[in-house]
Amino acid sequence: MAQQASIKSKPAPAGESGSAARIPPEINQQLRTLAHDLSNSIETVMQACYLLSQAKLDEGNQRWVKLVDSGARDAGRIIREMREILRGQEAK
Secondary structure, rough: OOOHHHHOOOOOOOOOOOOOOOOOOHHHHHHHHHHHHHHHHHHHHHHHHHHHHOOOHHHHHHHHHHHHHHHHHHHHHHHHHHHHHHHHHOOO
């Protein structure tokens, strides 16, 4: 029983709960800046993957390019989700 009491539920997504903890504005801005900078770096990786995919590569290297591209696209999606949460925090 004691173990169940210590399990925390996931916080509600931004905008779904009026009682959700607010991020201080200065921290929000820092996180948005970091997300922007990380997004720029990920975009560089995605562009390099595109250029590599246009080159004549053997099958093994083509798989590596696809793997890196997939990871970069996932990272881009995560960054977009972070930005959406941070935007929701500012709107309140």
